[in-house]
Amino acid sequence: MSASLSPPRSATDPARTTRSQWLAVAVLSLSTFVVVTSEMLPVGVLTPMADGLGITQGAAGYSLSITGLVTAVTAPLVPRLLGRLDRRLVLASAMVVLAAGNALTAVAPGFGLLVVSRALLGIGMGVVWGLAAVIASRLVAPRNAALAVSFAVSGVAAASVIGVPLGTVVGNAFGWRTAFAVLAGGGIALAAGLALALPRLPRPAAPAGAGAGTGGQSLLGTPAVAAGLALIVLLVTAHFAAYTYVRPVLEERTGLAPGSIALALLAYGACGLAGNFAAGALAARRARFTLLSLATGIGAAIALLALLGSVAGVAYAAVALWGLTYGGLSVGGQIWMTQSAPHRTEHVTGLYVGVFTAAIALGAFLGGTVVEASGVTPLLWSAAALALAGLAVGAVGPGPARR
Template sequence: MPLALLALALGAFGIGTTEFVIIGLLPDIAGDFGVSIPTAGFLVTGYALGVVAGAPLMTVLGTKISRKRMLMLLMGLFIAGNVLSALAPTFALMLAGRIVASLAHGAFFGIGSVVAAGLVAAEKRAGAIAMMFTGLTVANVIGVPLGTFVGQSAGWRVTFLIVAGFGVLGLAGIARLVPEIPRPEGVRLSHELAAFRNAQVLLAMAMTVLGFGGVFAAITYLTPMMTKVTGYADSSVTWLLVLFGLGMVGGNLLGGRYADRRLMPLLYATLGGLAVVLALFTVTAHDKPAAAVTVLLIGALGFATVPPLQKRVLDQASGAPTLASAVNIGAFNLGNALAAWLGGLLISGGAGYTAPNWLGAALAASALALALTSSALDRRTARVAPSTTASMSPTATASASSSSSSSTEVARSAARDVREAAGSPR
C-alpha cells in the first residue's frame, strides 16, 4: 500500500472529526455565545451547505495547478477555518470559520479520490479510495468521542485547536508522501463539465443523495429517539455513536474490497439491506439491544455504499473525473442536509421520533431503484455497441481499432508514470 494513502487518510480524519464533533458540543457553544440550540444548529447546516458549494468551486479554482498542490492548499484552508472557529469572539465569526473549513471538505475528498485511485493498479482502485475514507470513518470512532470529551472538559475551543493540529499533520504528510503528479494535459473545464452530460454520472450522484439521505434521516435524530423512545440514558448516546462509527469503518472497508469485483451487485445488496434495516428501526427502536444492533447495521450498510458510488462516478467520468468526483462528495452532504430537514418536518408535524426511519427507508429504496435503472442502461448500451461496430466499414473498423490501441497505450503509460512517482510496484 502506498504511504501516500496514509497521508490522505490522516487529512480525512481531521475533516471527519471537525464535521461531526460539533454535534456533541452544540450546548456548550450555544451557552458561551448566548444563542439558542436551534441557532447553534446553523453551525451544522452551514458546514453541510458549504461542502455542497465548495466542492465544485474549489475544484474549478484548482484546475490550473497540480493535484498535490491543490490538496495542500485545501488542508491550509481547513487549518485556517478551524483556528478561526477556535478563536472566534462572536457566533458570526464562529459560523464563518465553519464555512471556511467546509469549503475544503468536498474538493479534498474529490481530488483525493482521483489521486488515491491513480496510486494503485486499476483492479485496486475502490480499495484505495476506501483506505482514504477510512480516515473519515475512524474519526467517528475516535476523533468525535475524544473531541467531545475534551470539549466538555477543557472547553470547545481546545477541541478545534486540536483538530487544526491534525490538519497540520495531514498537510505535512501530503507534502512529504504524495507524489507530484503532473496536471493532466488537454483536460479543460469544458471537459470536466462534459461529464455531467453522462446520464450514468448523474444517476450515480442521485444514488449518493438518496442513499446517504436514508442514513442521516435516522441518525440525525438518534439522540432523542434513543432517550425518549428506546429508554437509553443521555450518557449512553456517546457509545451508541461509537457503535455507529464502528459499523462505518467495517462497511467502508468491505465496500472497498468488493466494489472492485462486483460493484453493482454490491450496491443492490447494501441499498436494499439499508432500506429493510431502516424500516425495521421503527420496531427495533423500542428495544435496547435490538436498537444497538440496528445502529451498527445502519453504519455498516450506509458506508459500504461509499467506495462503490465514488468509483462508479470515477469510472463513468473517466475522461475528466476530478470535478465529478468532488461534486459527488457534495452530494453526500446534500443528502444529509435534505434528509435531516425532512425528518425534522415529520417530527415537528407530530409523527414521532421514529418517523424519520420510514423516510430513510423510502430514500434508500429509491436509491436501489436508480441502481437497477443504471444497470439496465448499461445492458442497453452494451447491446447497441456490437451492432454499431458491425455496421462500420472494414477501413473504419481498422481505424477505430488502431485508435483504441493507441489510447490504451497512452493510458498504460500514464498509469506507469503515476506508479513510478508514487514509488509503487508495477
C-alpha cells in the first residue's frame, strides 16, 4: 500500500480499523455514488429528457458541461475556504445542496431552470468529491488507507453499475423526472447519514516536513503533478465526449432498444467497479503503468465502437472494455496525485477534482458540438484520437516515484 495516501494518524488512531469506521467509509462511498449518479443520469435518459424539455440532444448533453464547470471551480477552492470547519458537517451540507439541485432538475420546465439546477448540483459535487478520498484515509487505520480510498472512489464506478442503469430503468418506466426526484430524496438521507456516521473531522495537521506553501501554482510546478493532470484532461475529455452520447450511439449505430441499452450500461458499470479496485491495488505500486494501461483500453474501446459498433456483440464487448478501463481512472489518477504531492493531499486532491470535472465539462461540450455538426461516428473517432494523445503524454512525461 502507498504510504502517501494516509496522514500520520487516522481520525481516532486505532491499531486496526473498527466496524464503525468501515461503516463511515461505506456512507462516504454511498455519497460519491449519489453524486456521480446525479451528474451522469442525463446520459441514460438523454433522449426523453431532451424531448421533455423541448431541447436538442446536444443541448441536453451540455447539462453535464454546466455541472462540470461549476465543480471545476468549486473543488480547488474547498481546501482554501474550509479553514477549521468540521469536514463532516461540510459534507452533510453539500449533500443537501446536491439534493436541491436534483429536485430542481425534476421540475425544470425548460433549459433555463435546468442550468440553475445543474449548477447547484456542481457545487455539491465539488465539495463531496473534492473531500471524499482525503477524508476516507482519515477514517481508518493507516495500513487500510489505500483500500479506504478505493472504497470511497468506488461510488463513482458503482454509479455506473447501479445508478445510471437503474435511473434509466426508472426513467423508462415512470419518466425521467421521477428518476431525479428519487436522487433528491437519497441526497437528503445521506446528509443525515454523514452527520451521524462520521466522526468530527477538523482540518488535518500538516505532516512533518511538509512545505509551507499551499497554492495551486506551486503544485502545478511539480512535474509529476502537471504531467498527471495533462493525462487526465485528455482521457476524461475523450471519455465524456463519447460517453455522454453513448445512448444515441447504441440506438443509431447498433440498433439497441431501451432495455438492451440499460443492460449494456449495466455491463459497463459492473466492469467499471472491477476496474476501480484492480486499478487501486495496482496504482499504489505502479501508478504510471496503471494509467497507461487504462488509456490504452479506453482508446481501443471507443475505436471498436467507431469501427464495428453496428455489430451488437462487438458493441457489448467494447462497452465492457470501456467500463473496465475507465472505471479505474478516477482512483488511479487520485493515487498518482497523492504520490506526486504526498504532503498536501487536500490541496492536490482539490486541484485534481477541479481539473477532472473541467475535463468532463469540456468533453460533454465538445461531444455535443461534434454530434450536432457531424454525427456520432466522427465523434467516436475524435474521442479515440484524444485517448491516444493521452497515452503519449503519459508515456513521455514524468510520473510519481515508484513505490
